[in-house]
Amino acid sequence: MATGRPALYEVLDDRFRTEKCTAGDLQLETLHVGSRWAEGPLYIPAWRQLIWSDIPNDRMLRWDEATGAVSLFRSPAGHSNGNTLDREGRLITCEQGNRRVTRTEHDGSLTVLADRYRGKRLNSPNDAAVKSDGSVWFSDPDFGITSDYEGVRGESEVGANNVYRIDPATGEVQLVADCFGAPNGLVFSADESELYVSDTRAGFIRVFDVRDDGTLSEGKIFADAGARKEARFDNLRFDDRGHLWAAAMDDGVHCYAPDGTLLGRILVPNTVSNIRFGGQRRNRLFITANDTLYSLVMGVTAAPMSL
Numbered sequence: 001m002a003t004g005r006p007a008l009y010e011v012l013d014d015r016f017r018t019e020k021c022t023a024g025d026l027q028l029e030t031l032h033v034g035s036r037w038a039e040g041p042l043y044i045p046a047w048r049q050l051i052w053s054d055i056p057n058d059r060m061l062r063w064d065e066a067t068g069a070v071s072l073f074r075s076p077a078g079h080s081n082g083n084t085l086d087r088e089g090r091l092i093t094c095e096q097g098n099r100r101v102t103r104t105e106h107d108g109s110l111t112v113l114a115d116r117y118r119g120k121r122l123n124s125p126n127d128a129a130v131k132s133d134g135s136v137w138f139s140d141p142d143f144g145i146t147s148d149y150e151g152v153r154g155e156s157e158v159g160a161n162n163v164y165r166i167d168p169a170t171g172e173v174q175l176v177a178d179c180f181g182a183p184n185g186l187v188f189s190a191d192e193s194e195l196y197v198s199d200t201r202a203g204f205i206r207v208f209d210v211r212d213d214g215t216l217s218e219g220k221i222f223a224d225a226g227a228r229k230e231a232r233f234d235n236l237r238f239d240d241r242g243h244l245w246a247a248a249m250d251d252g253v254h255c256y257a258p259d260g261t262l263l264g265r266i267l268v269p270n271t272v273s274n275i276r277f278g279g280q281r282r283n284r285l286f287i288t289a290n291d292t293l294y295s296l297v298m299g300v301t302a303a304p305m306s307l
Contacts, residue, residue, distance in 0.1 A: 008267055008296075013257070016264030019241055021255055023299025024283070028268065031063050031286075031293045032070045037150070038288035039234075040094075040127075042083040043278020050278060050286055052293060053080040055096065055150045063293065065279070078102075079144060079151045082127035082185075082235065082274075092136060094125035096144030096151040101125045101136065101166070114138070114166050114173045120157035122164075124150075127185050127235055129305075131192055134168030135214060137176070139183035139197065163197055165214055176216050177208060185235030185247065185274075190303045196222060196244060198233035205233055205246060205256075222260050225251075235274045238303040245285070247272045253287065266296065277302030 009022045016022060031050075040053035040060075048065040051073050059075035060083075074080075079097030086092055091104035092113070099122045100115035113136060115122060124144025129137045141161045144151025163177040163186065177183070181201030188195055188210070195208045195216060203225035209217035223246070225231040231251035238244055243263070244256040253266035253275055270290040278284055279295075282302040287294040 006267070010252075010265040010267055011263075012265070013261055013263040015257060015261075016255060019243070019263075020299035021243065021264060025297045028287070028294040028296055031068070031295055032061070033292050035061070035288075035291045035293070037273070038291065038293060039081050039273045040083045041274055041276040041278075041286040041288050041293070042085065042091075043276060043284075043286065044085065044089075044091075045278075045280075046089060048280070050276075050293075051083060051091075052274075052286075052288055053077065053083065055079050055081060058097065060093075079124075081125070081144070081150075082138075084128050084130055086130045086136070087132065087134060092128050092130060094128055094138060096124035096126065099124055099144070099151075099154075101128060101138050113171070114164065117158055117162075117164060117173045117175065123156050123158060123161065126183070129186050129188055129195075131188060136166040136168075137163065137186060137195065138166070139163050139186055141180070141182040141184060141200070143182065167214070174214070176214070177206075177219065184233065187236045187238060187244075188305050190238060190240075190242075190305055192305070196236050198236055198246065200232050200234060203232065205236065205244075223254075223256055223262070234272070235276075237275055237277055237306040239277070239298075239300040239306070240303050241300055242303075243300065245275055247275045247287075249273070253285075268294070277306055 035054040036056040051062045060073040062073040078095030082094040101113045103111045123142045145154040184200045185198040205223040207222040208219040232249040234247040246254040285296045
């Protein structure tokens with residue numbers, strides 16, 4: 001029976017339905033409107049709050065799950081973009097404007113984890129993932145230095161857009177992957193044997209084998225936007241059934257099977273920048289899109305590495 005609401009899901013493969021990807025809310029819930037360009041959502045279980053970055057306004061906001069209230073978390077915020085937690089529950093933030101990756105300590109002080117590679121300033125760190133050994137991996141495209149909108153206009157000192165690893169013992173910044181148009185979102189597989197990285201400009205999601213010494217294989221293409229001209233991949237998350245979910249800008253949220261098949265899409269009315277699982281049962285998908293923070297309670301649950 002017709003509901004009068006626009007469809008939320010586009011099913012491209014029967015697995016999208018049978019594997020419970022559509023077994024959740026039938027419409028998006030709007031949690032906040034008022035960012036200038038929202039990214040970097042991160043659910044913090046201990047607080048029952050979600051924080052996110054409002055990049056051009058140089059601030060971070062927080063939404064309280066218990067009350068629904070939105071308040072200021074940090075300003076200025078270094079034109080922050082991606083956020084994640086390390087294994088001690090400390091906040092890791094990619095600061096595009098300050099061209100660095102920082103850690104917020106339990107007392108609220110900031111520690112700079114990386115701001116240079118071989119003595120040269122980073123471009124504008126975008127997204128980060130923390131491995132179980134404590135190493136921090138991050139993408140470093142040039143989005144924050146091409147203009148003053150999402151950072152501070154400047155020149156690239158490293159001369160390329162790369163992915164790096166911060167050694168947990170020495171703090172050394174190591175180059176682990178290059179040859180990107182613009183590396184963006186990155187996420188480890190559940191067993192940490194693979195690293196998935198989106199390339200926004202190239203229209204690819206690449207997957208790399210992670211070696212025991214912290215280096216990566218040459219990588220291969222996992223997903224290609226191909227004929228979907230509206231799709232530009234941003235950040236990535238896994239659910240506990242092995243599906244890879246990708247923020248795909250004007251093409252909504254993509255869902256991929258482990259074999260790389262595009263199973264379906266979540267249709268979002270504006271441009272999707274980032275996604276993140278959270279909530280008390282880890283089955284609530286938070287979506288930042290233009291000026292809006294949405295959520296969607298789903299039939300799938302986050303993989304541990306995707307929180």
